[in-house]
Amino acid sequence: MSDTTASLRRQINIAGELQSVVRTMKALAASNIGQYEQSVRALADYYRTIELGLGACFRGNESAALMSTSEERVNDGAIGVIVFGSDQGLVGQFNDVITDYAIKTLADLPGKPQVWAIGERIHARLADAGLPLLGLFAVPNSVKAIAPLVGQIQIESETHREKGEYAQVYVFHNRPQSGSLYEPVSLRLLPLDAQWQKGLTHVRWPTGNLPEIMQSGTATLRALIREYLFISLFRACAESLASENASRLAAMQRAEKNINELLENMQHTFHRLRQGSIDEELFDVISGFEALFLEAVIKKQEAAVEAGKAEPQLR
Template sequence: MSNLKELSHRIKNIKSIQKTTKVMQLISAAKLKRSQQQLVNSRLHLSQISKTLLTLHLDLTGDEYEVTQKNSYLLIIISSDRGLCGNFNSSIIKLAKARINELYKNEEEIDIIVFGKKAYDVIKNQFKNIKKAFSCNKITFFYLEEIVSQIPGFYSYSKIEVLYNKFHNTFTQETVSQVILPLSNNSLFTDSNTNDSACYEYEGNKEFLLNFLTKNYIMSSLYSTLLESITSEHSARMIAMESANRNTKEMLNRLVLTYNRFRQAAITTDLIEVIGGVEALN
């Protein structure tokens, strides 16, 4: 009887876990659909602003951006605040460690900003110069502006690099490193399907416009990478919960089969004892 009670208790626990994972899967699926649409709009906006900025910079200087300052390197790492999303966080943490060690090996002096509790908890005691750590729970463009305003000299860095999970489709997310500044034609943010031959007419001070567009581009790039990461997180969690549902279903089937076998064996034993007692009385 003790085995039957234990099995019954385990079956109830697994059914409770299955309900939780199913709800989490549905929530992630709904969030994924919404964030995908935001990501499409963000990619289009960022592609246009990056090409406009490149065109203006080439018009003013005749060449692409060049790093003119030293010791002004900013590394931004984007993970998530929560787990239960497969290897989403472990892959970005692995890339971050390798990249930081590489920069230190090259004697680069870097500042580090971390979005997401998971990455921060791992690297906070391993590396120095972590300027800020932020949650990436509810990211909006205006909230991001508030965050940037808390970081002195954010726009003065000559090189900004972001490590994040890039979203391709529901089943594919890629851990990538993207240099935001200096901007170049081979940026991941530049859409090859847009018109490269666009011409622009500028009014007013071009240098002021260049400075304004540069800040807007940096903000848009950071916002877009955060959206890429958030969309990838929802996708990874949805897939992980779907896999968990399959595993709990298989486990339940095995436990129910075992439970029925034990129950049948107990019933058979009871019948044998009753029949044996009746025969003894006769």
């Protein structure tokens, strides 16, 4: 019995330590969600500025509006794909959801995908799915680390595009929703969508002054497109990180609930076993006392019989 209670005590201590770890991870995940969501909101004004600049370029030169598509070396045989996932576990179905969504979407697109994976976990799942992988990038661990990652992705992607390996570029990532929910989404970065370009030409300029493009309109357009691609990748990465931490927070909440239930069951079992052990010890004490008392009474009677002070009695 003592071995059983000692074992339960050790298990309770281990579960308590695990509970502390889970609570720490919950706090970190909640804190990270805030900083990544704030970074996405901070991009809104800058993204709006880039859209206004692109709209001005597209309105000023109709041929320039289609420059990004006309200059592409279209190759229907390959598609560049960037998939954002996670390096760490304890994120529930986060990587599985975006992997399944990417596989299903790519199956409906013409051309063979060439995939860049962001995160070791998503890299392993994409490899298991049989998708051809071009490379692997580490997931940034802070907002400051997103910009260097996006720069590396742009350099690698542009290098392969200039070699004519692919002309289209798609991005897949999870986007956060209310609470701990998220949804998989995709975006075609290149070539630029013609409807999107046309829509920007109708965006109203915020002031009464007409915009004027300085110096070369082509150079300005190229610079704005590079900024648009940078912002799109930055936002995709930040949204993916926010979704990852939201999924981890939900997973930790479920784990904490399970640990609390397990601790409660183990403590009830421990108290029951301990009470049973105490009752057994008390029963042994009472039984021993009764035996000693009966033995003392018998000895007293025997002594009385020997002394002739009492009649012999049957025992």
